[in-house]
Amino acid sequence: MAFFQDIFSIFQKKDLPFIESFQEAEGVYTFRFEKSEDVTWKAGQHGLFTITHQKIKNHTRPFTIASAPEENVIQITMKISDNPSEFKKAMLSLTKVDTIKMAGPIGSFYLKEDSPTMLIAGGIGITPFRSIIQQIEAEGNSNNKQIQLMYLDSNKSYIFQDELDQIAKETSVNVTYLHERDHLNKELDKCISSYSNDGHFFVAGPKSMVDATTTYLQTQKVPKRNIKKDVMFGY
Numbered sequence: 001m002a003f004f005q006d007i008f009s010i011f012q013k014k015d016l017p018f019i020e021s022f023q024e025a026e027g028v029y030t031f032r033f034e035k036s037e038d039v040t041w042k043a044g045q046h047g048l049f050t051i052t053h054q055k056i057k058n059h060t061r062p063f064t065i066a067s068a069p070e071e072n073v074i075q076i077t078m079k080i081s082d083n084p085s086e087f088k089k090a091m092l093s094l095t096k097v098d099t100i101k102m103a104g105p106i107g108s109f110y111l112k113e114d115s116p117t118m119l120i121a122g123g124i125g126i127t128p129f130r131s132i133i134q135q136i137e138a139e140g141n142s143n144n145k146q147i148q149l150m151y152l153d154s155n156k157s158y159i160f161q162d163e164l165d166q167i168a169k170e171t172s173v174n175v176t177y178l179h180e181r182d183h184l185n186k187e188l189d190k191c192i193s194s195y196s197n198d199g200h201f202f203v204a205g206p207k208s209m210v211d212a213t214t215t216y217l218q219t220q221k222v223p224k225r226n227i228k229k230d231v232m233f234g235y
């Protein structure tokens, strides 16, 4: 069913008027666009974004929608190196009169169950979890979901740290910042022994990080059906 919804969504292209962009951290930029009434998504999903204000060759890329629907804005946050692709150069040149197109939302990377949930981010893989956690805050955390966010970044460059810490104070979400894989594995061990087969694990980030984490979870006997992956190809 979700598959057919995705196919349908891909043909629903919307123009998004550009609002603003700013640097989030070194090599990481946030872009915000207007959200019209008819656009919505489930926190954690992604869209296919197309450059329309310039003619470029590869004009479409998938990006997680890093904002929650309740924020009433469409936010994407991306890594941009010193030598950016044509797509990212075009993103940096957006001005207030420009729009981009979004197809979607698509994907099944969103919370469904009320069971204890571990969100595991590697670097830029924090984007779907920003959306999910903002959504939990917007809902008032009424159902007191047990959510633990583990944020791994070897450079200790934790984007969104201030807002994540603020939400952690106001909700039942727990945030742990890590910079070594061994420490992440130890945290995972604790969750696996606390929740055994009830825990759900959401893993997002570059392919190498997602692969290493899911392999570890499976060697620790976490059932495949309890692991969801969001692989950010291109890194």
Ligand SMILES: Cc1cc2nc3c(=O)[nH]c(=O)nc-3n(C[C@H](O)[C@H](O)[C@H](O)COP(=O)(O)OP(=O)(O)OC[C@H]3O[C@@H](n4cnc5c(N)ncnc54)[C@H](O)[C@@H]3O)c2cc1C
Residues within 6 Å of the ligand: 046, 061, 062, 063, 064, 065, 077, 078, 079, 084, 085, 086, 087, 088, 124, 127, 128, 230, 231, 232, 233, 234, 235
């Ligand atoms: C579901 C999803 C969500 C994503 N969300 C984010 C996000 O929130 N923030 C963010 O910064 N990035 C995100 N990405 C990655 C993003 O789409 C780009 O691939 C990435 O930003 C690199 O783009 P680029 O223009 O810099 O480099 P590019 O010029 O596109 O490519 C860089 C390198 O990656 C390879 N590559 C590019 N795309 C793919 C692909 N689909 N499969 C295999 N190899 C590929 C190219 O061949 C090249 O070697 C997401 C990707 C996916 C699939």
